[in-house]
Amino acid sequence: MRSDQLNESIIVQYLLGELSESDAEALDEKSFTDDDFYHHLQSFENDLIDAYARGEMSPARREQFERSFLTNAKQVERVAFAKALADFRFPESTPDAPPTADAARLSALRSFLNYLRIPRMSLQLSFAAAAVVLLFGFTRMMIETSRLRSRLNQIQREQAALIRREQELQAQIAGQLTDRDRLVEDLRRVQAQRNQLQLELKGLKPVEPKFAFLTLPLGGRGGRAKDFVVPPGTKLVRLRVPFESDDFASYGVELRTQTDDRPIWSHDRLKARTQAGIKFIDLNLSAALLKPQGYLLTLKGVTTDGKSDDLPSYEFRIVEK
Amino acid sequence: MDKAVTYKKDWVLTEQAFKTLLRWLDADPERAGLKYEELRRRLVSYFNRKRCLAPEELADETLNRVARRIVEDEQLINEEPTVYCYRVARLVFMEDWRDPARLQESIDELTPSKQPFVAPTLIAEEDEQHLSERRLECLGHCIRQLPQEKQLLIGEYYQGERRAKIDRREALAARLKISLTALRIRAYRIREKLEACVSKCLSNG
Numbered sequence: 001m002r003s004d005q006l007n008e009s010i011i012v013q014y015l016l017g018e019l020s021e022s023d024a025e026a027l028d029e030k031s032f033t034d035d036d037f038y039h040h041l042q043s044f045e046n047d048l049i050d051a052y053a054r055g056e057m058s059p060a061r062r063e064q065f066e067r068s069f070l071t072n073a074k075q076v077e078r079v080a081f082a083k084a085l086a087d088f089r090f091p092e093s094t095p096d097a098p099p100t101a102d103a104a105r106l107s108a109l110r111s112f113l114n115y116l117r118i119p120r121m122s123l124q125l126s127f128a129a130a131a132v133v134l135l136f137g138f139t140r141m142m143i144e145t146s147r148l149r150s151r152l153n154q155i156q157r158e159q160a161a162l163i164r165r166e167q168e169l170q171a172q173i174a175g176q177l178t179d180r181d182r183l184v185e186d187l188r189r190v191q192a193q194r195n196q197l198q199l200e201l202k203g204l205k206p207v208e209p210k211f212a213f214l215t216l217p218l219g220g221r222g223g224r225a226k227d228f229v230v231p232p233g234t235k236l237v238r239l240r241v242p243f244e245s246d247d248f249a250s251y252g253v254e255l256r257t258q259t260d261d262r263p264i265w266s267h268d269r270l271k272a273r274t275q276a277g278i279k280f281i282d283l284n285l286s287a288a289l290l291k292p293q294g295y296l297l298t299l300k301g302v303t304t305d306g307k308s309d310d311l312p313s314y315e316f317r318i319v320e321k
Numbered sequence: 322m323d324k325a326v327t328y329k330k331d332w333v334l335t336e337q338a339f340k341t342l343l344r345w346l347d348a349d350p351e352r353a354g355l356k357y358e359e360l361r362r363r364l365v366s367y368f369n370r371k372r373c374l375a376p377e378e379l380a381d382e383t384l385n386r387v388a389r390r391i392v393e394d395e396q397l398i399n400e401e402p403t404v405y406c407y408r409v410a411r412l413v414f415m416e417d418w419r420d421p422a423r424l425q426e427s428i429d430e431l432t433p434s435k436q437p438f439v440a441p442t443l444i445a446e447e448d449e450q451h452l453s454e455r456r457l458e459c460l461g462h463c464i465r466q467l468p469q470e471k472q473l474l475i476g477e478y479y480q481g482e483r484r485a486k487i488d489r490r491e492a493l494a495a496r497l498k499i500s501l502t503a504l505r506i507r508a509y510r511i512r513e514k515l516e517a518c519v520s521k522c523l524s525n526g
Contacts, residue, residue: 090476
């Protein structure tokens with residue numbers, strides 16, 4: 001049992017006269033010297049009386065209570081008051097509170113008659129007080145309504161100003177968008193003009209050859225060295241080497257620089273072609289290989305059994321334009 | 322106790338003696354009056370718990386004896402007033418317990434409130450019915466005289482039955498942010514006022 005339940009149990013025993021004499025005397029003195037205990041005691045006593053008045057006691061407890069409490073007219077009156085309190089219907093009472101048998105006997109008409117039995121002056125004062133309260137409430141309501149209406153008008157004015165500002169901003173944005181579009185269009189036009197100009201410029205500039213065709217003179221080294229110009233931008237040079245000789249199975253070619261006799265290119269097993277009775281071999285050389293300087297090209301024929309014969313050699317120069 | 326207080330039937334509480342008693346309770350007259358009333362209530366409550374037939378008379382007897390002692394020699398009392406009053410009350414109770422007829426009067430001279438105890442079931446049904454209705458009317462009148470918040474508190478405190486009533490009281494205490502004990506004391510004080518009001522209303526007819 002919790003301590004507060006234990007205390008409650010002891011107090012109930014004390015009130016019903018069930019404690020020992022010494023224990024009861026201690027609580028007797030405490031009821032005088034301890035204010036909190038005294039008030040606690042009185043409230044517990046009221047609870048006991050209420051329980052008895054409402055019929056919430058067991059038969060044994062009920063008998064004990066009657067023996068201990070109903071000892072004088074004052075105590076009897078307290079019980080009667082408790083019954084009245086149990087029967088009374090408070091204004092804010094909950095609807096689920098079950099009416100007691102005594103409360104059922106008190107009809108609505110009797111309640112109305114009870115109310116009329118109150119002295120008329122009190123009734124008049126009550127009505128006057130109610131009228132004052134109503135008038136005060138009405139006045140406050142009117143003042144509040146006026147204040148709210150004023151505030152509503154202010155809000156509506158602010159709202160209209162905000163709408164106008166929003167429209168101005170939208171117009172500015174629209175204008176800026178138009179400017180932006182116009183600028184974009186101008187940019188496109190300028191770009192198109194530039195492209196056109198570039199195309200025209202391209203048309204005016206000579207096309208840089210990428211392919212050069214050089215033919216060495218017939219007769220080879222015996223003749224004068226030929227100067228060739230390889231145009232800038234040329235990527236590939238076809239060097240035609242004409243010669244007169246017997247037919248060989250294949251031909252070999254070697255290209256050397258004249259200044260330091262350095263071989264820069266060679267190729268074997270080349271096939272010759274014939275045009276108008278003249279044999280020739282076409283060599284495809286990278287233009288980067290042919291720097292402006294003199295070169296010596298040697299030609300040899302290779303028989304089927306691998307034997308080679310020297311054929312005429314050629315001298316030529318690549319010169320700058 | 323310092324000296325046994327003997328009962329003297331011919332001693333009467335005079336106005337001077339009463340003022341001396343009040344001054345002994347508290348130097349401030351207003352506080353002294355409140356303390357006197359509180360002390361008397363506790364004495365009545367004490368004698369009721371002791372199952373005395375006339376608790377109010379015994380309470381007055383106790384206070385008379387205390388006043389007489391103070392008049393004789395206040396310096397002889399070296400206890401707190403509440404403690405001293407209790408000791409005198411205990412003595413009065415013991416005397417009453419030994420001789421309950423000592424304070425009884427002729428039944429013909431008794432006022433209705435002092436009539437010997439009779440079991441409620443023996444009271445005439447008709448009289449009880451009328452008295453109950455009058456009591457209920459007086460209770461309604463007295464409740465309506467209370468401030469609004471006290472009406473609501475007492476109404477909420479006594480609503481419901483058994484467990485539902487306990488639950489309502491706990492919820493009420495929580496709503497008022499006070500302990501259940503504090504709520505019980507508040508309700509008890511309001512009820513005490515109502516009881517006194519109803520008693521007065523009934524006696525006014």
